[in-house]
Amino acid sequence: MARILIVDDSATARALIRRSLDICGLKDVSFLEAGNGKEALKILKDEKVDFVFTDINMPEMDGEALLKRIKSSPKLFHLPVVVITSLKNSIAEQNLIREHAAAVLAKPLELPEVHKILRDSLNLI
Amino acid sequence: MNEEKLIVALHGAITESTENLIFQELEEVRILEKEEAVRIGDYQVSLKIKEPFSGTLYLIFDHTHAEQIVTEMIGEVIDDEKSIIDGLNELCNTIGGRFLAKYVPDESFELGLPECGKIESLSELPYDSVQRFYFQDTQLCVSLEQE
Numbered sequence: 583m584a585r586i587l588i589v590d591d592s593a594t595a596r597a598l599i600r601r602s603l604d605i606c607g608l609k610d611v612s613f614l615e616a617g618n619g620k621e622a623l624k625i626l627k628d629e630k631v632d633f634v635f636t637d638i639n640m641p642e643m644d645g646e647a648l649l650k651r652i653k654s655s656p657k658l659f660h661l662p663v664v665v666i667t668s669l670k671n672s673i674a675e676q677n678l679i680r681e682h683a684a685a686v687l688a689k690p691l692e693l694p695e696v697h698k699i700l701r702d703s704l705n706l707i
Numbered sequence: 708m709n710e711e712k713l714i715v716a717l718h719g720a721i722t723e724s725t726e727n728l729i730f731q732e733l734e735e736v737r738i739l740e741k742e743e744a745v746r747i748g749d750y751q752v753s754l755k756i757k758e759p760f761s762g763t764l765y766l767i768f769d770h771t772h773a774e775q776i777v778t779e780m781i782g783e784v785i786d787d788e789k790s791i792i793d794g795l796n797e798l799c800n801t802i803g804g805r806f807l808a809k810y811v812p813d814e815s816f817e818l819g820l821p822e823c824g825k826i827e828s829l830s831e832l833p834y835d836s837v838q839r840f841y842f843q844d845t846q847l848c849v850s851l852e853q854e
Contacts, residue, residue, distance in 0.1 A: 591820075592797040592800070594777070594781060598728075598797075639800065639804075641820060668801045668802075668804020668805060669807075669808070671808040671814075673814060673815050674808075688808070689801045689805070690728050691727075
């Protein structure tokens, strides 16, 4: 069973992400949740996680800082990080891909795009 | 600042976000004086725009429509204050991001974090008029103030 960590300061956004992944046919997964980058790093230290889906604009530690911390850690570098953000345009996407994000999705999530990422980039369905 | 481009980007962001999050199509937009559109006790979410210009995006909802919108977003009845505020903040964040992504598709932009409160005084509001967006079953008011 794959374990997915969803990082967003909004409980509503976390629920929307879970629902979108579910509708896209993701089976046999369990979800962990964090409200910002700091909380996410604590979970990553203590728990086995297979994928991270993170927002960018968050208090305490934002998603870009979290991505950098994950990708600079020899222990976590392999972890695919999907960024889900309302701040997506071509410049933001290029920067995040350069920082080794596995994919960048815009809010509000569009199901065909989510499905494509789950199938082609993450091999989850 | 290209005013027409700003309005097209903002309307596009609101239309797409509401279609996707609350499954409602835009029917009409009217410009109303604040005294006509806004009441004490309404929810107001403010979102600072830091780049490519300085300003604030305001979204205003009365209690009934706020509850209705967040319930549609989540897919279950939401009536507690904390969840309503969280849902409205997320909607504002999504609209704000989508708006700037449309306005400057090839430039960097930066937003603050959404802050939701209740309107306590009409005279202290930083705008004189709002745009009211009418959807099939709900509505919201918007004001964009540039500094």
